[in-house]
Amino acid sequence: MIDVRLLRNTPDAVRAAIARRAKPDLLEQIDHAIRLDTRLRDIVVERDEVRRQVNDFSKQVGALRKAGDTAGAESLMGQSRDLGARENGLAAESDEVEAALREVLLRIPNIPHNDAPNGTGDHDNPVVVGPNNLPASFPDHQRVPHWETAQQLGILDNERAVKISGAMFTMQRGLGATLARALCQYALDMNADAFEEVRPPSLVTSATLTATGQLPKFADDAYSIERDDLWCIPTAEVPLTSIYAGEILHDHEMPKRLMAYSPCYRREAGSAGRDTRGMLRAHEFDKVEILALALPEQAPDLLLELRNRAERLISGLELPYRIIEICTGDLGQSHHRSFDIEVYAPGCDAWLEVSSVSWFSDYQARRADIRVKRGTQKGTEIAHTLNGSALAVPRVWAAILENFREEDGSVTVPAVLRPYMRGAERIARP
């Protein structure tokens, strides 16, 4: 959520900033929120004044009864009753307006960072790093889609995954499964120097899914378990961000760096029939997420740190990659500033998004109510959150199969992964 006070005090600045997202209907929502806020404040001021009077009367009633003045007490009680009725009406009204305001605010996206490039869609995202490790040309034996290679090697069994779970589920077997797990361990180990490893729950409450921004607007994208009022996490960002929800952290413990491996569940609503082959899009996949809770002034450096860490993993695998910055028109709802890392897959002839690193300013933390207290200073402030996929398994898995395919159809295991694959140097036909 953006800060209502920003909306109140500097509405034009907010309008101008949100306008950069190139979604005209958002401005209407902002004006709607401002109207609701103005009305809410009027009602609240009046409600509090009536409450004050009721409180006064109640105290007097107590004093009168103690003094034995029953008649005087009765008279005041009558007056207070009337005020109470008015207070009820005002309270109901303020609750209503407050709920409506929150509903609108939850759907207003974050303010883009000043440095986020202007644009109207993903075609405007500039390349800011690379391409690196990209050869001038690829030999024919690398121009084979990973699903074909995987089938030849017997390491991907999507037909049976579909039998078990339906369309858009995948299943790796043998060294294919080992490779998927190795990528996770590699990603965790490479960040263990500074990040606490967490094994969070994969099912979360609606409140948790609201904090990170998936609800209420993107309910259709997530799997829900209605009977128990739980949701399957689309990323470990969701439980990790909410670890300190409702808590007040101290500045000396900031930043907090957390990482987690987790399965990720996405309904991919609207994607039926797209990228159905191979590993490019699935309802369930594995990912290692790195995340930081920070003081506002720590955030810019952390954004770069997270990006560097994600980049280091990819370059360590010796895959061709580039980094793009997300322009204002393509920025996700909660995002303040974002970078994507893309890996080139010669078999598919496509740049695959394998990591997204983002700074959310205080947008998520305000929803999650994560605050920071500085020293013994009075009051608190909202924390900043940042996170990034350290490594999303399926697409990296696919890119490895395409970039490391040899002439004989086998796949060389990137050196950094061999320790996690019982020393296997290549994946060959059985």
Place this chain on the structure above:
RNA sequence: GGAGAGGUGCCAGAGUGGCCGAAUGGGGCGCCCUGCUAAGGCGUUGUCCGUGUUAAAGCGGACCGUGGGUUCAAAUCCCACCCUCUCCGCCA
């Protein structure tokens, strides 16, 4: 899933309708005492919203698991839910 107990401030813990934003103890912070340390003395100590202000002070409201209800008045009474603990059942 069944039975019972309980959820109060940073922590422990009192409080069963008004004098309770909340005793008492501990902790933290400040000052005093002290050669230093320990012990001791005094004071202070939450969050949110609104109002106010250059900033603050101040003022008003809310918060005793959450949400409803009763009442002139609720931490205190009633209802629902959530969570924790103990026992039983089930179980990787």
